[in-house]
Each structure stands twice: as C-alpha cells, then as structure tokens.
Amino acid sequence: MVPRPFRLVGRRQDTTDTFTVLLEPTEGDPLGFVPGQFTMLSAFGVGEVPVSVSGAAHVAGPLQHTVRDVGAVTHALSRASVGDVLGVRGPYGTGWDVAHGHGKDVVFVAGGIGLAPLRPAVLEVLSHRDRYRRVVVLYGTRSPDDLLFADSLADWQGQGVELLVTVDYGPPSWAGRVGLVTTLIPRAGFDPKYTLAFVCGPEVMMRRSAMALVERGVTPDSIRVSLERNMRCGVGLCGHCQFRELFICVDGPVLSYARVAGLLGYREV
Amino acid sequence: MRTIEQYLPDHPFFAGLGADAMSLVGGCAANVSFAADEFLFREGEPADRFFVIRRGRVAIEVHAPAAGTVVLDTADAGDIVGWSWLVPPYRWLFDARAVEATGAVTFDGRCLRDKCEEDPRMGYELTRRVIQVMSDRLVASRVRLLDLYGAAGAGHAAPR
Incomplete structure (x- = not known):
C-alpha cells in the first residue's frame, strides 16, 4: 500500500489538457503489468x-501513463517536471485478455481518453500480428484537436489496422467524420461471429458501443468493457468502488459485457 | 458501378420493400454527383429530394454569424441524407455540402410523396424506414449533447 518512488524521465503534452508521463523506479525492478x-x-x-498504463507491456522502458488534467491531483501531476519523483502503487485490476482473440478479428472501440488504456492492448496485438485476423480500431473523440497518439494511429494503419475516426465537433476544415463512435461499428470490416471486442471510454459511450456491437452480431461474452468507479485502495478493501457484488479495482476494471450488461444503466448500483 | 435497379434492393434502407414498391421507388430515383464543396442543398430551400450516398462524404452544416460554419454530422457511403421532404413545410433545415467528390442516388420527394398517398402500404413502409433514420440521428445527437469527452464528462475516479 506504500507508493514506490518513480522518477519522471520524460513528459509529452498530447493535447491541450492531456499529457503523458514516462516514469522509472528510483530503485528496484521496473513495474510489470498487463494491458x-x-x-x-x-x-x-x-x-x-x-x-x-498507456505504454507497451511487452517492451522494456519507462512506465507510461496518459493523464487528463481534470482535478487537483491530475493538475499537480501535469505540473511535474523531468526529475521530479511521483508515487506509484500497483499495478492493479484485471487486464484486456487479448490472447482470447487469437485466430479472431479484434475490434477496439475507444472514446476520448479511453484510447489510452486500450493502447497497450493494441500494441500487444500488433506485436503478435500473425496470431490475429483483422484488427480494427474505432476511435471517437471530441474534436480534431483532441486526437490522442496521432503518430501511433498512423503507424497502426501502416501495420494493417483498419482505423476509423470520428469527432463530435468538426470545423469545416475537417475532412473526416463527424458523429458518434457507435456509427463506425456497422461500417467496420470484421466478422461479428469471430470477433473479440474491447471497449473503453465514458460509460454511456461504452453502453451504446456494446449495444451496437451486439446489434452487429457480436455476442456479449465476446465484448470487454473497462468500468470506471471510485478506486481508492486498489486492493478491494475500502469498498469505494463497489458495484453491487463487484469490487471494480480487483474484479475489474476490465470485465465481460455479458457479466455487467444487466448492471449498467441502473442508478441504484 | 451498378445501376440504380441493382444497387437499391441491396441497401438496408430498402431491404424487404418488395418488388412492386421497389419499382415505384426506383421510378423516382436518379444518379447524381457533386464536386468537393458543392452543396447538395441549402437551408431554407424547398426540400423536394433525399439522397442515398454511394461514395464520398457529405457534411450536414449550419452557419451562424458568430460561430461560423459548424459541421453537425457527416454522411458516408450507404447513409441516407434528408428527411425534410417528408415533413411539412418541406424546407431544408440545414446545409448539406460534399466534403469530397461524392456520388449519390437522389429521389424525387414530391414524386415519392404522391406515390405514398396512392399506396398507403408502401407509404407506411417508407415512412417507417425514414423514422428509423431520424431516430438514429436523434439518439446520436442526444448522446453528443452530453459532451462525454469534454471536461464535464471526465470521470475523476476513472482508471484513465
């Protein structure tokens, strides 16, 4: 429960309010994690x-976190400089079980900063590209200025990823799509009968996306979502993240849609 | 490129409409193309058509003096553009601009309205399909009103 000291060795401003920090432990082994x-x-x-974690799990290097500056702590993190020391506890929770997609099409549906938690899974799949059939990334964000990992997106396309992007607000100069990320699901080239889908973003977006995937023919037990609840301890003791019978910090954040579909949308849990 | 008669029956909007109805609908259809930045229609003009986009991209826009032009939605291959032809007073409420070279099938709205009046069964089927398009757009618009990716939609407790 005691944070390990990690030194900030690099920092990248991704958008006006989102940044990525690169961290290395001041002593001891690097942090191992799964996407x-x-x-x-x-x-x-x-x-x-x-x-x-937003970096690759299979590549040695600094621990990467992509953070949006929306509160007191994240604002303090945004002001950290190279050389500063931050605390890290974990890693915690369940991961994207990308290996279950071997031999199948894999579809990633990301909303906003939800692309950051999915990025390690995409990188994991691309590191074993021959084990998967089609790889599709569907990404919706607020505006063209809010696109994350633009370099990565272009690189993924170069590796055969079908990438479809849409924004909520587009200036006339934007030649891309404008609309909900769910509108990309019927357009994408994947076989719903042989697909494993990973969905991450605001919960309303995940609910709508999962429903659109099911409508396309993907079974609920082939859809994973990453739930957001009030994580505090990270080890299932404090109860802040309890979601009926689940503690999201240990049972999640990644869960099968089949397991939580009936819970999502209920105000009482 | 397939002819209109070949293309329309495979389109989800027209699926299951029946041969006779398809023949009536096809009689009101024509292929059209638009250069990049050419308008399919402008706000306030009579809404006497609708479109099935076959290739390219169309932006549904509104122009406001202070905000400039705002793209509300885009339509790509397979999408339906326009329902004001079915709703009085039959005037376009927004602009539709080709973002890139765009091909579409256009339908004569007056012709279709007349045929729907003559054949209520076909009229119901066509109206049901247009309502589905309107419903999809309405739901999408409502969700986007939440500004999920904006500051208000950011979950502070999220593992993000």
Missing part, C-alpha cells in the same frame, strides 16, 4: 488517482 491494468499514481502532498 488494461492501472496504478494509483500520486503527487506527494496532494493525493493519488487511478490511471491506466
């Missing part, structure tokens, strides 16, 4: 927040 897991990232003296 989809999160850590409790702390700015000492301010607090800690749960943040998913």
Whole structure:
C-alpha cells in the first residue's frame, strides 16, 4: 500500500489538457503489468488517482501513463517536471485478455481518453500480428484537436489496422467524420461471429458501443468493457468502488459485457 | 458501378420493400454527383429530394454569424441524407455540402410523396424506414449533447 518512488524521465503534452508521463523506479525492478491494468499514481502532498498504463507491456522502458488534467491531483501531476519523483502503487485490476482473440478479428472501440488504456492492448496485438485476423480500431473523440497518439494511429494503419475516426465537433476544415463512435461499428470490416471486442471510454459511450456491437452480431461474452468507479485502495478493501457484488479495482476494471450488461444503466448500483 | 435497379434492393434502407414498391421507388430515383464543396442543398430551400450516398462524404452544416460554419454530422457511403421532404413545410433545415467528390442516388420527394398517398402500404413502409433514420440521428445527437469527452464528462475516479 506504500507508493514506490518513480522518477519522471520524460513528459509529452498530447493535447491541450492531456499529457503523458514516462516514469522509472528510483530503485528496484521496473513495474510489470498487463494491458488494461492501472496504478494509483500520486503527487506527494496532494493525493493519488487511478490511471491506466498507456505504454507497451511487452517492451522494456519507462512506465507510461496518459493523464487528463481534470482535478487537483491530475493538475499537480501535469505540473511535474523531468526529475521530479511521483508515487506509484500497483499495478492493479484485471487486464484486456487479448490472447482470447487469437485466430479472431479484434475490434477496439475507444472514446476520448479511453484510447489510452486500450493502447497497450493494441500494441500487444500488433506485436503478435500473425496470431490475429483483422484488427480494427474505432476511435471517437471530441474534436480534431483532441486526437490522442496521432503518430501511433498512423503507424497502426501502416501495420494493417483498419482505423476509423470520428469527432463530435468538426470545423469545416475537417475532412473526416463527424458523429458518434457507435456509427463506425456497422461500417467496420470484421466478422461479428469471430470477433473479440474491447471497449473503453465514458460509460454511456461504452453502453451504446456494446449495444451496437451486439446489434452487429457480436455476442456479449465476446465484448470487454473497462468500468470506471471510485478506486481508492486498489486492493478491494475500502469498498469505494463497489458495484453491487463487484469490487471494480480487483474484479475489474476490465470485465465481460455479458457479466455487467444487466448492471449498467441502473442508478441504484 | 451498378445501376440504380441493382444497387437499391441491396441497401438496408430498402431491404424487404418488395418488388412492386421497389419499382415505384426506383421510378423516382436518379444518379447524381457533386464536386468537393458543392452543396447538395441549402437551408431554407424547398426540400423536394433525399439522397442515398454511394461514395464520398457529405457534411450536414449550419452557419451562424458568430460561430461560423459548424459541421453537425457527416454522411458516408450507404447513409441516407434528408428527411425534410417528408415533413411539412418541406424546407431544408440545414446545409448539406460534399466534403469530397461524392456520388449519390437522389429521389424525387414530391414524386415519392404522391406515390405514398396512392399506396398507403408502401407509404407506411417508407415512412417507417425514414423514422428509423431520424431516430438514429436523434439518439446520436442526444448522446453528443452530453459532451462525454469534454471536461464535464471526465470521470475523476476513472482508471484513465
């Protein structure tokens, strides 16, 4: 439960309010993780927040977290400079089980900063590209200025990923799509009978996306979602993230849609 | 490129409409093409057509003096553009602009309205399909009103 000290060795401003930090432990082994897991990232003296890992799990190098500056802790993290020390607990939670997609089409549906937790899974799939059939990334975000990982997106396309992008608000100069990310699901080239889908973003977006995937013919047990709840301890003790019988920090965040479809949308849980 | 008669029966919008109805609908259809930045229609003009996009991309836009032009939605191959032909006072409420070279099948709205009046069964079937398009767009618009990816939609407790 005690945060390990990690030194900030690099920082990238991804959009006006989103940034990526590169962290290395001040001592000891690098942090091992599987795609989809999160850590409790702390700015000492301010607090800690749960943040998913956004870098590759299979490549040695600094721990990557992509963070949106939306609160006191994330704002403090945004002001950290190279050389500063931050705290890291974890990794915690369940991951994207990409290996279950071997021999199948894999579809990633990302909304906004939800692309960050999915990025390690996409990189994992691309590192074993021959084990999968079609790889599809469907990405919806607020505006062209809010597109994350633009370099990665172009690189993924170069590796045979079918990438469809849409934005909620597009200036006339934007020649791409404008509309909900769910509108991309009927257009994408995948066989719903042989598809494993990973969905991450705001919960309303995930509900709509999962429904659109089911409508396309993907079975609920072939859809994974990453739930967001109030993670505090990260180890299932404090109960802040309880979601009826689930503790999202240990039973999730990645869960089968078949398991949670009946719970999503209920105000009482 | 397939002819209109070959293309329309395979389109989800017309699926299951029946041969006679398809023949009536096809009689009101024509192929059209638009250069990039050419308008399919402009706000306020009589809405006497609708379109099935076959290739390219169309932006549904509105122009406001202070905000400039705002793209509300885009339509790609396979999408339906326009329902004001079915709703009085039959005037376009937004602009539709070809973002790139675009091909479409256009339908004469007056012709179709007349045929729907003459054949209520076909009229019901066609109206049902247009309502589905309208419903999909309405739901999408409502969800986008939530501004899920904006600051208000950011979950502070999320593992993001």
